[in-house]
Structures are given as structure tokens and as C-alpha cells.
Amino acid sequence: MRLGSALESEQLRDRIISQRNSDRTCIITSVGTCGLARGAADVARAIYQTISDFNLKDSVDVRTTGCHGFCEIEPVVLIYPEGILYQHVTPADIPEIISESVIKKNVVERLLYHDFSTGKNIIHEQDIPFYNKQNRLILGNNRFIAPNNIDDYIALGGYSALVKALFEMTPQQVLDEVKESNLRGRGGGGFPTGVKWESCRNAPARDGIRYVICNADEGDPGAYMDRSLVEGNPHSIIEGMIIGAYAIDSHEGYVYIRHEYPLAAQNLAIALEQAREYGFLGEDILGSGFRFDIKITKGGGAFVCGESTALMASLEGRIGEPRFKHIHSTERGLYGRPSNLNNVETWANVPIIINRGAGWYRQIGTDGSKGTKIFSLVGKINNTGLVEVPMGISIREMIYDIGGGIPGGREFKAVQTGGPSGGCIPKSLVDISVDFDRLAKVGSMMGSGGMIVMDEGTCMVDVAKYFISFLTEESCGKCIPCREGLDRMLDILTDITEGRGKEEDVELLEELGDVMQETSLCGLGSTAANPVLSTIRYFRDEYDAHIKEKRCPAGVCKELITFTIDGEKCNGCRVCARECPQGAISGEKKEVHHIDQEKCIKCGLCRDNCKFDAVTVS
Amino acid sequence: MKNECDVVEVIINKYGGNHDSVIAILQDIQSEYHYLPETALRVVAKNLELPLIQVYGVATFFKAFSLKPRGEHLIKLCVGTACHVRGAQPALDEVKRQLGIEAGETTEDMMFTLETVNCLGACALGPIMVVGEEYHGEMSPKKIKKILSDYKKATRSRRHDEIRVGT
Numbered sequence A: 001m002r003l004g005s006a007l008e009s010e011q012l013r014d015r016i017i018s019q020r021n022s023d024r025t026c027i028i029t030s031v032g033t034c035g036l037a038r039g040a041a042d043v044a045r046a047i048y049q050t051i052s053d054f055n056l057k058d059s060v061d062v063r064t065t066g067c068h069g070f071c072e073i074e075p076v077v078l079i080y081p082e083g084i085l086y087q088h089v090t091p092a093d094i095p096e097i098i099s100e101s102v103i104k105k106n107v108v109e110r111l112l113y114h115d116f117s118t119g120k121n122i123i124h125e126q127d128i129p130f131y132n133k134q135n136r137l138i139l140g141n142n143r144f145i146a147p148n149n150i151d152d153y154i155a156l157g158g159y160s161a162l163v164k165a166l167f168e169m170t171p172q173q174v175l176d177e178v179k180e181s182n183l184r185g186r187g188g189g190g191f192p193t194g195v196k197w198e199s200c201r202n203a204p205a206r207d208g209i210r211y212v213i214c215n216a217d218e219g220d221p222g223a224y225m226d227r228s229l230v231e232g233n234p235h236s237i238i239e240g241m242i243i244g245a246y247a248i249d250s251h252e253g254y255v256y257i258r259h260e261y262p263l264a265a266q267n268l269a270i271a272l273e274q275a276r277e278y279g280f281l282g283e284d285i286l287g288s289g290f291r292f293d294i295k296i297t298k299g300g301g302a303f304v305c306g307e308s309t310a311l312m313a314s315l316e317g318r319i320g321e322p323r324f325k326h327i328h329s330t331e332r333g334l335y336g337r338p339s340n341l342n343n344v345e346t347w348a349n350v351p352i353i354i355n356r357g358a359g360w361y362r363q364i365g366t367d368g369s370k371g372t373k374i375f376s377l378v379g380k381i382n383n384t385g386l387v388e389v390p391m392g393i394s395i396r397e398m399i400y401d402i403g404g405g406i407p408g409g410r411e412f413k414a415v416q417t418g419g420p421s422g423g424c425i426p427k428s429l430v431d432i433s434v435d436f437d438r439l440a441k442v443g444s445m446m447g448s449g450g451m452i453v454m455d456e457g458t459c460m461v462d463v464a465k466y467f468i469s470f471l472t473e474e475s476c477g478k479c480i481p482c483r484e485g486l487d488r489m490l491d492i493l494t495d496i497t498e499g500r501g502k503e504e505d506v507e508l509l510e511e512l513g514d515v516m517q518e519t520s521l522c523g524l525g526s527t528a529a530n531p532v533l534s535t536i537r538y539f540r541d542e543y544d545a546h547i548k549e550k551r552c553p554a555g556v557c558k559e560l561i562t563f564t565i566d567g568e569k570c571n572g573c574r575v576c577a578r579e580c581p582q583g584a585i586s587g588e589k590k591e592v593h594h595i596d597q598e599k600c601i602k603c604g605l606c607r608d609n610c611k612f613d614a615v616t617v618s
Numbered sequence B: 001m002k003n004e005c006d007v008v009e010v011i012i013n014k015y016g017g018n019h020d021s022v023i024a025i026l027q028d029i030q031s032e033y034h035y036l037p038e039t040a041l042r043v044v045a046k047n048l049e050l051p052l053i054q055v056y057g058v059a060t061f062f063k064a065f066s067l068k069p070r071g072e073h074l075i076k077l078c079v080g081t082a083c084h085v086r087g088a089q090p091a092l093d094e095v096k097r098q099l100g101i102e103a104g105e106t107t108e109d110m111m112f113t114l115e116t117v118n119c120l121g122a123c124a125l126g127p128i129m130v131v132g133e134e135y136h137g138e139m140s141p142k143k144i145k146k147i148l149s150d151y152k153k154a155t156r157s158r159r160h161d162e163i164r165v166g167t
Helices: A006-018 A033-037 A040-053 A091-103 A140-144 A150-155 A160-168 A171-181 A193-202 A225-232 A234-248 A262-278 A308-315 A344-356 A358-362 A395-402 A436-441 A460-474 A480-497 A505-519 A523-527 A530-548 A575-579 A605-609 B002-014 B019-033 B038-048 B052-061 B081-085 B088-099 B141-166
Strands: A025-030 A060-065 A077-080 A084-086 A113-115 A120-122 A211-216 A252-257 A293-298 A339-343 A372-379 A385-390 A412-417 A423-426 A450-455 A563-565 A615-617 B073-078 B112-117 B129-131 B134-136
Touching (some): A006 A150, A025 A040, A025 A091, A025 A140, A033 A040, A033 A262, A040 A060, A040 A091, A060 A140, A077 A091, A140 A225, A150 A234, A160 A234, A160 A344, A171 A234, A171 A344, A171 A358, A193 A339, A211 A234, A225 A262, A225 A372, A234 A262, A234 A339, A252 A262, A252 A308, A262 A293, A293 B019, A339 A344, A344 A358, A372 A395, A372 B081, A395 A412, A412 A460, A412 A530, A423 A530, A450 B081, A460 A480, A460 B081, A480 A523, A480 A530, A505 A530, A575 A605, A605 A615, A605 B141, B002 B019, B002 B038, B019 B038, B019 B052, B081 B088, B088 B112, B088 B141, B129 B141
Parallel strands (some): A211 A252, A211 A339, A252 A293, A372 A450, B073 B112
Antiparallel strands (some): A025 A077, A077 A084, A412 A423, A563 A615, B073 B129, B129 B134
């Protein structure tokens, strides 16, 4: 059914809402990528099967949604309207959940979230510390939306911002609203979105064609909020893009999505089709006379394609090499036409700004950074997941209050933000507030919002080497400072981690980093040295230990560590000797074992398998 | 290779022969064959009227493409940052040792191809390994040994059965 007017779209919404009964039980389970990896598909199947076995099809709704953010406790089952949350659910738990919580209205105690800080079980989702410090403006709707059902989105007010923009606002007013909101690009740079839109709209288009592009080539390792949004709430991005196109006067849009995200691409394709059927996309949208449509392009797996000019080259079917930006893409981008590219999360903010107004939006956040930001809190952290918080929250609140601290009672050491272009922030700065400007000031950056937490067992020189080796592979090779600079940096860092470091190496790394920053062609090259420079800035002592003492304090760099067996703890069980792939461990049963350092390849299997903690690394 | 050319031409025609579809066309060819055969690249270049070097350039620039045939099970080991700090390197070393190949290579019996990927976006499960479509989380060298030996056993017995059925 194609909707022909604003009125028809509002009538549709009323009809959908009136057919839904908010008192009716709804069982929700998330089947995003991380849920699926933990067996959520089987849980969902078990729910449908049990509902049918119990003859509850007519009285209970089941909704399979995208990711809710708290990946650590997947698979998750929510029971609404009560808002009960069950964690680590298996298919075998489903009959009990349904007979207890759905039919008898009891709580299944053993599946509740356990708060280790208070020692109590928590029944309701909103009371869990991971969630209650967040402000989930963007991500929060994921749990109420089955991504393949546009009606779920419409019932929550979806496409009402589009109606408002098309029928109550001029393109200029839409643009002004976004400008006034101070929304800054969520993909990395933090460029003001409204300003970008304006320069695209004002750029002369020789044949009247302008493009609107969504960058869903989320390449930063450790950041996956865009995947979660596209998978879980694709219409919010589509709606944002239509509104943007209206403001910019564009009629063609593209979503460039990573090929590593097959589920996201699939859900987006379904969403586009459903939006077309209702007339939110295509010719004469809702009878307004405005036309716009969106195509999906899948990336080929190149980090550099997150860079706007490289992405556009790739959209044209060429290899994804960036170009020099003396002319901005907003003036001459895709196919030489003015092109406006924004990140997934940026687009998802647009409907909220239009609906609630710039004034409301500006109340959230800090002076220079407005709104919320989604971070992926990963690495050595108890509560791994996606976290949406107002800009300006401190790193301490993120790691301890929301993230639940470091596993195993270990010591927090640093947090890496901004992906391979960012830097490491040490423990001493744990109280700084997180926004675009503050992170830049301490030598890191917001980037797309990856936050990789590291503990005392993480070697910072190894982390620097990791990023440089990542970037060496991903550098497109077009400009010399990036290509050769990274190669040299990797050589030097490899030497340092393998015990061949020289005293002058650190200064050489800094000098190389400066040159790369100054002279590289694109953002990838000019920021590539950040992981090295920031670790030198805050963890110089670790570099020195590797270089001067040939020692890896964290016990990570293979060439600098040895595995030995603690005679006090070893009871001679032979497990390590059996597991050792090199046959390097000797010792009779019930006698202390010994590792032959000549044969040892430092794989760590002995340590992983020892039940008595007798293998030590020094 | 007549058959192969036909398949490739069907794919190309699906995209209306546009130059800008070259990446999508190569992606479709790759999902058909699990790699990009040389003949396919030549057909694409000819039909799209592009220099072969340009098609080859795209095929070698993007990580998703492989010019070599891949094994029956494609192993993707995530070496994203979150997995790295949680021990992806020892996990990778173990897979390499178990299979006797480096990342990017295929075992001689064509059973496994090993590739590393930079983040699958399932960081709570790190280090993560995907075999075909199956996700395996929190990989330790010990778990890897077990998982790979299960795949080996299953594949060997299936191959064995196929041979018997064939004869």
C-alpha cells in the first residue's frame, strides 16, 4: 500500500497502534550478530515452538530484534510489559520461562542478571547498572523493533520526522535545524553536519544531480555500533537520509556497507523495500512531490574505504584510493557531483533532531559536542557491549559504573579510543570527560566510538605494533609518507618487541610520526602514527624496558619472555607435558616438571592447561 | 570453460553491464566459486569494456577477493583490537600450527583456508573464529585444537562416504 499524503501516514500509524495492545505479553529476543554467535537463533526457534506447544499464539507476541547492546549477557530474553530480563538463555530454559513468567507471572530467579557489586539479582532491565547510566536515544528502540517489520518502527513514531520535514518545513528550515543542533559527524572527524549539508546544497550541480551517501563501512576494529544500528533499526537511517536529501535537494542516495556485515545488508535491503512499498521512498514521497531513493553497495573489505574520497572511488567501481582534497566531496564527489557523506549514527540522529528540535537536542552533551554517542566498550572489561551515553561522561563512569570494571580483579591500564587513528589514554586521565575536543587534546580522538579497555596484562608496545601492522596492510600505497613510513615504523617496533631495539629508536619513531602527520595524502596516513605517538607519550617506560632491559613488563612479547614451572605449586600431574606441542616439558608423575627453553615456542598451552597456576611467565 | 563463461555472463547481465558494478559483479562471482578464476576476470573485462588491469586491480585491492581457490572450510580468525588484547595472536598461532599453513593459505587437501579479519563486530566473544558460517567464541589454543580436530574428522568421514557412494 502506497501512502499518498501526510494524513494517510498518520492514519496508518494510528491503525497500527490501535491494533496493538500494550498490556499483551510480548517475548523479545535479540538476534543480532553477537546474539546469533551465542546461539540466539536456537533460542528464538524454541520460543516460537513452545508458544505453539502451549497454544499461546493468540495471546502472546514474539519479537526477534537486533542487538540491545549488552553483548556480554546474550542470548537475552525480555518479557514485556513487565520488562523482565533473562540472561544467557538457552533453548532448554524456554519452557520454564513461558510457564513461569508468561503464564503464572512469576520470575525465574536463576536466569536473572546478577549484580556482583551488591550480590543481588536484578529483575528489570532498566535497573541493571549497565543500562541505567545510559541515555539510549538512538539504540534504545532496537529492542522494540523487528527489523523486518516497518510497522514496528512506525508504531514508535517512525517517519513522523519525515512528515514534519516534508510538510511543515522548507529545506532551508531543515538545514537550519540540523545546523543549530550542532550535530557533529559520528564517523570520526566530528565535522559539523549542518555545515556539510549546506556546502553540498550550495555547490553548483551542473546537471542538478547531488548525492547523499551513508558510510556504513565501519572499519575500526572494535567498533560495531553502526552494524548494530543497521541490523536493528535500519529505518532510522533511511528516514535520516531522506530528510537530509530533502534539505540538500538530492534524489539519489547510496549506502556503502561492509561485506563483513551480511545480516546488516540483508536487513537494510528488506527495510528499503518496505519503505518503498509505503511510499516513503521513490517518486512523489507521501504526495509531497519530492522524490528520493537509495541503493546499497557492498564494500570489498578495505579499511581505507572509510575515507570519503576512497569510498566514492569504490562506489564508482574503482579501487578505493583516496584523492587529495583540495576540492571537497561536497562540491565534487561521486561521479564529479556534489556529494554529502555521513556516517550511520549521524544519519540516525537526524529524525530525533527534527522531531524534538535543535533546542532540546542541544541540552544533551558538552559545549562543543552535543547529543549522545554510542561507544563499543570492549577488550578487558566485564560488561562488553554497546553503550550510548551523553557526550561529556567521564571515562571512569564508562569503565567502572557501566562497564563493571576489569575482569579478574586486575588493574586498569589504558583505554584505546578512535581505532587505528586514535590513541591510548592512560589510567591517570581516567577522569577526563569524553567529547570530541577533550579526546583530541590528550592525543587521541573520538573516531567512530571504539573503546578498547586494556589491563596490566596488555603490552603497550605490542598494541602500537598491532595498529601499525594493521595499517601497513590497509595502507592503499598511493602516497609515500604513509606507505613507507608505516613500513619503517613496523620494522622498528618489531625490533623493539623482539629484543633488538636501539636507544635512538623512540626518537626515530617520533620523527617519522611527525612527517607522516604533516605530509600524508589522506586521513588514514596523517593519523596513522597516533597509536605510536600516544603510547610513547604515556608509556615511555615500557618502551625503555623493552629497549634497555630487553624485558616486556606485561609478559606479552614472545621473544622477551620465558615460561617456567613453579616448583612450589607443581604437583606433577603431567597435564602440561601432554599438552605441549613441542614435547618441551619433562618430569615424572608426581614430581616437579621442567620446561626445556631450547624447545619451548612460548605458545602458552602449558599455562592455559595448568589447574594449579604453576606456570609462570617472566 | 564454456560453462564458467556463461555463469559469469549471467552475473554481468544482472547488473546491466555498468562499469560501476564491477565490485558487485566480482563479489557475486566469488560467492559462486569461492574465488575469482582467471577466465572470469577476462570475461568481466571484455564484457564491461574495461582494461583487464583495472579489473585485476580491483580484484587484488580489496581483501574480500581471492585469486586462488579456497578450501572447503573458510576459517576467519578475528584479529580486531578487542580480540587482539584478549589473545587473538596465540589463537592464530595455534590454528597455523594445527593446519600447517600461514594466514591466506589453503591446506593441501583443500580442507581449510585460513584468513584473518579485522573485526567481525562480535567483540564480547573475543577472540572469535568463524568456520564457514559457524561462530566459535572465546578461543584458546586448547579449544581450537578440539574444534579443528572435530571438523577434520567430520570432513574426512564425509569425503570417505562420498568416495564409497561414487564407487
